């Protein structure tokens with residue numbers, strides 16, 4: 001079932017069932033985070049290993065604070081500036097958070113997503129929502145309700161249709177350390193956005209795995225995706241390969257292509273990246289090509305997703 005009936009989704013979730021929800025980043029596969037039975041269904045439907053923990057989606061800053069033991073000064077600054085929005089915080093969890101959400105870790109990731117339907121939904125619930133991206137593990141994240149419907153739709157109660165996601169890549173995940181933040185996953189809020197608030201960003205030097213989902217091949221298309229310095233040159237060297245290009249601006253190419261932005265606008269590229277990857281997969285090309293992207297602003301998150309897709 002796909003539609004916009006928030007009350008029906010609230011009732012399904014209260015009943016321990018799963019629903020897909022829109023956020024500004026990507027669609028999430030949601031369940032009552034305080035109900036381990038419901039949460040275990042998320043892992044089953046996504047085919048996600050249980051060592052990979054889930055993000056807790058909360059209705060407000062005050063709501064999020066209930067599920068963590070600390071709220072550093074930097075979390076106040078970031079949440080006041082960007083929530084509801086595309087940044088998530090890793091903090092020590094309170095006893096209210098079931099171990100299944102965190103895969104046994106003492107820390108939980110929380111965020112307040114920025115989508116009117118989902119904020120309305122969260123305000124109607126007396127529990128937070130556990131929600132990973134609503135795709136099968138290691139495939140491309142969904143940025144429309146139709147992406148969800150065509151993959152896991154038959155296995156869940158409802159797909160709440162909030163239209164195409166406005167950001168298009170997942171939230172930034174940060175940890176807090178010595179009055180600085182450590183970026184564990186690049187995402188919708190950029191390093192530059194964080195620094196502009198006067199917050200120090202430290203390099204991620206942690207040996208320990210902080211974000212298990214960040215380890216492996218991820219965001220993969222079915223067809224091989226290759227990052228090449230120059231598409232034109234690659235075509236000259238591989239004249240018989242049937243390829244399709246993901247382009248960041250209008251330019252001449254000897255290949256069929258999908259235009260992610262007309263004029264190298266990083267926000268637009270982020271926004272159309274995952275649907276472009278899906279479209280390329282459905283084409284009759286054997287291989288998907290993309291050039292390296294400028295590693296600035298949200299370009300860092302785009303570069304990260306392309307690199308992982310290529311791995």
Ligand code: TXA
Nearest residue numbers: 025028053107108109132133170171210211212213214
């Ligand atoms: O934008 C987003 O963050 C989207 C939307 C739906 O909110 N959600 C999302 O969830 O991207 P997911 O599960 O696809 O990615 C969450 C990442 C994973 O890499 C996971 O390992 C990491 O966050 N993570 C979650 N909880 C964690 C924890 N307690 N400790 C370390 N890493 C954690």
Ligand code: MG
Nearest residue numbers: 132133141213
């Ligand atoms: Mg994901």
